[in-house]
Structure formats: structure tokens, C-alpha cells
């Protein structure tokens with residue numbers, strides 16, 4: 001497999017496309033604007049390390065997303081925000097991901113996987129839970145602000161024919177798809193591996209994002225600056241504890257070390273502006289509904305209170321002046 005498609009030329013999309021292209025893949029990237037597609041075709045992608053040093057410049061083939069047609073050459077990586085998952089994009093995705101093709105979801109938060117499975121039947125929907133951190137500096141330049149890891153898996157039985165006698169084939173098929181995606185990401189230099197506990201991984205990542213993203217966005221600080229004062233750590237810890245209890249009631253098994261992990265992600269991505277802070281600064285809609293809003297919903301299902309997540313969700317929603325669609 002030598003070709004990969006990437007949808008979305010933002011922080012994660014440019015990081016994926018830039019590293020894949022540098023590793024020798026033919027990368028097609030679909031962008032929201034024609035202008036970014038033109039710039040990418042002209043200048044390629046410049047990838048910087050966390051200090052701002054240029055690592056490499058690589059060529060990609062960029063196309064406006066409405067012009068995408070069936071991509072049969074390899075997996076398609078979906079690197080748009082949850083807020084971009086509109087009915088228009090679903091229709092476009094149905095025209096881009098062929099039946100039997102694979103779509104890899106990099107979104108934080110929850111709720112989107114089920115929607116995409118419904119909108120795109122008979123495709124391999126692979127979930128990527130990633131702690132890579134990236135910051136887009138302009139339409140063609142991205143900084144890799146934190147090296148993380150990416151866990152891959154399938155979300156329940158989304159795939160192909162559900163008849164009993166095809167079950168084994170389906171499992172083999174989906175394992176092969178995930179192994180292919182794993183290989184592609186590894187060749188590009190990412191730490192990527194198959195997770196046998198994907199739901200647990202999604203919940204752990206949700207916990208990390210529910211704590212780091214809204215607090216960095218509200219305090220306007222980088223991830224690393226969240227852990228520099230006792231007051232900020234105390235605030236993080238309160239939000240962590242409330243969210244942890246709700247996720248435990250929802251099936252999160254891990255008991256130990258998750259607080260340490262949240263702190264570790266802050267350290268490993270210390271120079272990053274969380275994706276929610278990037279949205280708030282650009283006055284874009286945030287993914288708070290799919291993160292802290294989703295935690296409030298899980299709390300209601302379990303008959304639990306979520307006063308901090310409720311307040312945090314309201315504060316983030318009130319932070320931008322764009323009218324909601």
C-alpha cells in the first residue's frame with residue numbers, strides 16, 4: 001500500500017499528511033478551502049519539531065473536499081473536528097470512501113463513531129485514539145508539539161455483512177484493515193498499535209481531554225502551563241475526580257495511575273495549545289459538546305451529578321461569539 005488520503009488540513013491532518021509524504025507515501029489531502037489546496041500544491045507541507053526547527057518539506061496532492069471522488073488506493077484518515085461532521089460532509093464521505101474501503105477516525109470525544117458507522121455502512125471504520133500533539137501555524141506549516149502514541153481498533157461490529165457464517169471472515173478482514181493502518185502509521189514514524197481494549201482507551205482519552213482541553217482553553221495556557229501552579233493543579237484534580245467517577249460508573253476499569261497519566265500528557269505535550277484552546281483563539285466552535293457535554297450526558301444516564309462538567313461546558317459554549325448552527 002503506497003497511497004493514503006487525509007481529510008482536513010488542520011493540525012492533525014497536516015501532521016499525518018506531512019509525515020506520511022516524507023515516508024514515501026502518495027498523499028492526497030482534501031481541504032475545506034480551495035485556497036489551502038492551492039497553497040499545499042504549490043508549497044507542500046513544512047513540518048517543524050517542537051522547537052520550531054524545520055524537519056522536512058514534503059509534496060502532497062491537495063484537492064478541495066467537494067471535488068473528492070472514490071479513493072480506492074489506500075486508507076482515508078479523517079482529521080476534521082467533530083463540529084465539522086455535518087450532513088453535507090457525510091454525503092461527501094459516502095462519495096469518497098468506497099464500499100469495503102477504510103476510514104480512520106482521529107476525533108477526540110465520543111458520539112461520532114456510531115454516527116459515522118450509520119452514515120457509511122459497509123466500510124471499515126477504524127478508531128484512532130491518539131496523544132500526538134500538533135499545532136498548525138499556517139495553511140502549509142505544522143509543528144509537531146508532542147510525540148504521543150496512537151491506539152487503533154474497531155468500535156463494536158460495524159462492518160460489512162452481519163450474517164453469522166460471515167462473522168469469521170469479517171473479523172479477519174477487520175484485523176487485516178487495522179494491521180494495514182498500523183503499518184502505514186508506523187512507517188511514517190508514529191507509535192501506533194492495535195488495542196484490544198479500545199473502549200477503555202477511548203474513555204481514558206476522554207478523561208484526559210475533559211480535564212486538559214477546557215481548562216487550557218479557559219485559562220488560555222499551553223498544556224504544560226496547566227501544571228505549574230498549585231491552584232491550577234487543584235482545579236484540574238477536582239475536574240478529574242468528578243469525571244473519573246462518572247466514567248467508572250460507565251465501565252472504565254482502570255483504577256490506578258490515570259491522574260498521573262493526565263499530568264504526563266501535560267508534560268509530554270507541554271508546548272502544545274490544546275485543540276480546544278486553538279478553537280477558542282480562532283473563535284471556532286469547540287468540541288466541548290462531544291467531551292464535557294458528553295460526560296454530563298453519561299452522568300445523567302448513571303443518575304450522577306456533574307456540576308463541574310456542566311459549568312465548564314457552559315463556560316466554553318459562552319466563550320465564543322459565533323452563533324450556533
Ligand SMILES: NC(=O)C1=CN([C@@H]2O[C@H](COP(=O)(O)OP(=O)(O)OC[C@H]3O[C@@H](n4cnc5c(N)ncnc54)[C@H](OP(=O)(O)O)[C@@H]3O)[C@@H](O)[C@H]2O)C=CC1
Nearest residue numbers: 008009010011012031032065080081084107108133134275
Ligand atoms: N491538535 C491536536 O493536538 C489534537 C487533536 N486531536 C483531534 O483531532 C481532530 C482534528 O483536530 P485538529 O487537527 O486540532 O483540528 P483543526 O481545527 O486544526 O483542523 C481541522 C481541519 O478540518 C478542516 N475541515 C473542516 N471541514 C472540512 C471539510 N468539510 N472538508 C475538509 N476539511 C475540513 C478545517 O479546515 P479550515 O482550517 O479551513 O477550517 C481544518 O483545517 C479533533 O477531533 C481533535 O480533537 C486529537 C489529538 C491531538
Ligand SMILES: CC(C)(CO)C(=O)C(=O)O
Nearest residue numbers: 131133212269272274275
Ligand atoms: C493530547 C491533547 C491534549 C494534546 O493537546 C489533545 O488531544 C488535544 O489537544 O485535543
